[in-house]
Amino acid sequence: MKAAELRQKSVEELKGELTALLRAQFGLRMQHATGQLAKTSEINRVRKEIARVRTILADKAA
Template identity: 45%
Template sequence: MNAKELHDKTPDQLHEELAKLKKEGFNLRFQQATGQLENPARIRVARRNAARVKTVLNQKAAQAAAE
């Protein structure tokens, strides 16, 4: 997922994507705690994707407030 794809989505779609990423992050942390996680790099990717979504949401909110 890149930021260009995220800019094309609506804020509602971004909120849904953020919820999905947070749930994925929780599941990955749970797997890590129980020793079932095969690829620890997925935690980092999920966290960064969530940060990208939050950044785009904040940019859209600032743009809407400026108008």
């Protein structure tokens, strides 16, 4: 999701998005550890999405 789309969301929606991304990251880590993950680039994509959401949350808090 692009940063412009995330900026339009409310703080509650962003927190929900962050929770979903953290769960996805955990699932991807488990798949990677057990050798079931086919696309390892998904881990980096989710990490960047988490950072993007956290940055926008920090901007809205300030």
